[in-house]
Amino acid sequence: MAFFNSGSRALVEILTRLQSAERPLPVDHTFFEFGSIKYHVQASAEDPENVQLSISTPSLSHEAAPSPGLPEFTLQETRNTYGGFAEVVEPARDGYALTLRLNFSGLARPKDRARAIRQVSLVQSVVLSSQLKHILGGLxxxxxxxxxxxxxxxxxxxxxxxxxxxxxxxxxxxxxxxxxxxxxxxxxxxxxxxxxxxxxxxxxxxxxxxxxxxxxxxxxxxxxxxxxxxxxxxxxxxxxxxxxxxxxNFQSYVKYHIKCTRSYIQSRMRKRQESLTEVIQNARLRGSDNTKKLQVRKKSKRRLINLGKAKKLQKGFRAVIDKMKRLRLRIRVRALDRLRRHYRQCFAMPRVKGSNHYDKLE
The missing domain is CATH 3.30.1460.20 (Yope Regulator; Chain: A,)
Structure with missing residues (x-):
């Protein structure tokens, strides 16, 4: 129950601001807490030392307190608790169950004033605990x-x-x-x-x-x-x-515990989901890398195969071209040899008169 403080933080803030202000400030503020607790703080600039605090809280049992105001035992408990710096105003402000007139001028040290303000913020707890003690005593x-x-x-x-x-x-x-x-x-x-x-x-x-x-x-x-x-x-x-x-506040604390437990479980589920998603993404990335490597290997193999085929074809073409060149050279050489032989035969024959060859030549 540590998170359910019985003191009013808003009330502490308002009273602390009034006491620490360099010049008097007029205050007329109304606020609610816990749905059914109503506060009213009023202070004037002409009389800043006297602050009126009114609180409205429902009774725990209508049978024990049928009247709209607080019972006498609760008022007496409040006087005993805040007698040094507060006074119970009777009758209370319209629409409220209790009105206190606060005066911190008798407290010179700032520590004493801060302690008194924290004690005033517990007025709701004082009222409710006094009612509950009276009910328990009269059971x-x-x-x-x-x-x-x-x-x-x-x-x-x-x-x-x-x-x-x-x-x-x-x-x-x-x-x-x-x-x-x-x-x-x-x-x-x-x-x-x-x-x-x-x-x-x-x-x-x-x-x-x-x-x-x-x-x-x-x-x-x-x-x-x-x-x-x-x-x-x-x-x-x-x-x-x-x-x-x-x-x-036990029932409110149970609800608070349930909300905290559900939020904790949901946060753990989200973290678990994120970790599993990260594992899946890493597995996909690794799988894609492997597939890329396989694709690169296949492409390199294909390139090597294609290069080998291309080299073989180039060698074949070169061999054919070389053969053709050799054939051409052989044909040329043979033709030249034939011409040379023919000319040698022609020029090496004897000159005989009456032959048609020489006649033509002459």
Whole structure:
């Protein structure tokens, strides 16, 4: 429950800004927290020391506090807590359950003022814890009382000899949320039983015996019932406010845990998907490289084969051309030899008169 701080951060910021301002600033600011808690801060420039803080919070049980204002025990608890620097204004501002007049002029050191501002931011926790302590103190020895801090998710408290049980009916819309919550309840049950100082936690899919006699509408759930056994040491002095705040925000904390778990699972799934996608891409790149290498090898082989064929053809052509040249030379040589022989024969014959050859020559 560390993430569900009982103090109001917006209230701390506004009051700190008022105290640290160099010149008085008029403030009239209204804001909401947790859906049903309403704050109103008012301060004037003429009187900057006095700041009026009003808060409106619904009652936990209409049976215990039927009037719209806060009961006397809650007002007395507020006076005891903020008596040093705050005053309860009666009647409260219209539309609000409690109005405080804050005056930090008596606190000289900045550390004391900062501590007082943080204490004022816990006013919601003080009001709700005082109501819950009063309800727990006035419980009957048998039966259960319904408390409504969140209108959608009420819970029950019952008193038995030696302990007080807080029972939470759990409802979920999504099956995934139901599975995560069931696992969380089982782990919480094991953790609560292993630690002696923590309240014992139990989870059951059926209503516990303390809720006998309640309406069927309140007992119809799909997430079962979570019960905490609150002992006397858990509600003593300052522990009472902390215990009350944890019980009031338990259902919100379960929803917060479910959202965090789902986001964590989704982030792990995305990382796993990215890693698998990277592996597949690397495999494809390696496969493409191998295919490219094979294609290059095939192309080189084809080129070598083509080059070999081309060389063989060139050698064949060259051999044919050489043969043709040799034949031409032989033909020329033979022709020249024949001419030479013919001329030798002609010029080497004797000259005889009366022969036709010489007659022609003469």
């Amino acid at each position: 009957a020895p048998s039966g259960a009382t319904k408390l409504v801090y969140n209108h959608r998710h009420p819970f029950f408290v019952s008193r038995t000899p030696g302990k007080i049980s807080a029972i939470f009916p759990m409802r979920f819309r999504d099956d995934t949320d139901l599975a995560v919550a069931t696992s969380f309840f089982q782990e919480l049950q094991e953790a609560g039983s292993s630690q002696s100082r923590a309240p014992r936690c139990s989870w059951s899919p059926i209503p516990p015996p303390e809720l006998r006699g309640e309406s069927v509408h309140h007992l119809t759930t799909n997430g079962g019932f979570v019960s905490f056994d609150i002992l006397e040491r858990h509600v003593r002095r300052k522990r009472a406010a902390k215990t009350a705040w944890i019980l009031l």
